[in-house]
Amino acid sequence: MSRSGHKLNVALLAVPEGTASTIFGMYDLFSSVGRDWDMLTEGRPGTPLLAPRIAARDKAEMRVANGARLLPDITLEDDADPQIVCVPELLLVPDEPIADRFAREGDWLVEAYRRGAVVASASSGTLLLAEAGILDGLEATTHWAHCASLQKRYPLIKVQTASVLVTAGDDRRIITSGGGTSWQNVVLFLVARFFGLDEAMHLAKIRLLDWHQGGQLPFSSMVCPPQEEDRIIASCQHWIAENYAAPSPVAAMMRLSGLTERTFKRRFTKATGMPPIDYVHTLRLEQAKTLLETTHNTVEVVANEVGYEDTTFFRRLFRRRVGLAPREYRARIGALRSALQEAAGT
Numbered sequence: 001m002s003r004s005g006h007k008l009n010v011a012l013l014a015v016p017e018g019t020a021s022t023i024f025g026m027y028d029l030f031s032s033v034g035r036d037w038d039m040l041t042e043g044r045p046g047t048p049l050l051a052p053r054i055a056a057r058d059k060a061e062m063r064v065a066n067g068a069r070l071l072p073d074i075t076l077e078d079d080a081d082p083q084i085v086c087v088p089e090l091l092l093v094p095d096e097p098i099a100d101r102f103a104r105e106g107d108w109l110v111e112a113y114r115r116g117a118v119v120a121s122a123s124s125g126t127l128l129l130a131e132a133g134i135l136d137g138l139e140a141t142t143h144w145a146h147c148a149s150l151q152k153r154y155p156l157i158k159v160q161t162a163s164v165l166v167t168a169g170d171d172r173r174i175i176t177s178g179g180g181t182s183w184q185n186v187v188l189f190l191v192a193r194f195f196g197l198d199e200a201m202h203l204a205k206i207r208l209l210d211w212h213q214g215g216q217l218p219f220s221s222m223v224c225p226p227q228e229e230d231r232i233i234a235s236c237q238h239w240i241a242e243n244y245a246a247p248s249p250v251a252a253m254m255r256l257s258g259l260t261e262r263t264f265k266r267r268f269t270k271a272t273g274m275p276p277i278d279y280v281h282t283l284r285l286e287q288a289k290t291l292l293e294t295t296h297n298t299v300e301v302v303a304n305e306v307g308y309e310d311t312t313f314f315r316r317l318f319r320r321r322v323g324l325a326p327r328e329y330r331a332r333i334g335a336l337r338s339a340l341q342e343a344a345g346t
Contacts, residue, residue: 003178011082020068022088065091087125092272106132120175143179178216217323245307
């Protein structure tokens, strides 16, 4: 769309579980497009290209996640006919049931999509799209902490755990994003799609926005908290948490359990969601990430400390599971830790 076109209507869905930072952040960025670059570089505001409005079940003031107050502009029943609909991040515990909680919002999203709108979700807002059935048979992503539960609850969805942004559906009109500030990627993507590269670059330069090039895996936690439903397997989880670097750890856990190999592997996988060897790798790699962030040990030393004698295997596994090579991870995440450590004066 050219700069001379009419404003695009953008509906930002508000629910009590939504986060204010996402709702208001998107509102501010969309409001900036077409207006602020001219204001800052030529001394006069330009013409806004988007008209964001907050939509909710009714116009009554609500408190969203963390207690922020929000006053919706329109209701779901208003005939606003938005060209873009955005679903914010939801403050939910992974695996928290949401069936029927957002039925009206889900119907509204389905209808907006049917009428030709682009539908985008930020972070865990993808769960609302999934519950509405919009993502069945399609690729999607969400916050790394919700990817496993998304796949488990909605098996028809092809979850892309590593991705920060995924497009799918008719004319790629469904956009889902990863965790945290990846909603900024959504806004930049939409601005580039509707108004071109220059407008998107102007927005990025004004707001100092960056693209999450490395995906979200480098930021994800691999911590595997012990479950207590199967006490035998739970005891093995507690043991391996302290002994992940031990040689032949799966065989050691099996001996501890007193179960046959077949029964142990079946019960472990059922209880934890992953085979025993994958669970061990997950614990080892999480510790390796910590060592790469907090020490100056070589990659070879780190590999040995967490239980890998073959450094080449460790490097390949680390890149596959974390999304970066060990040295790249240290340079990126380790540098972040160092900067924050300096800021904290520790």
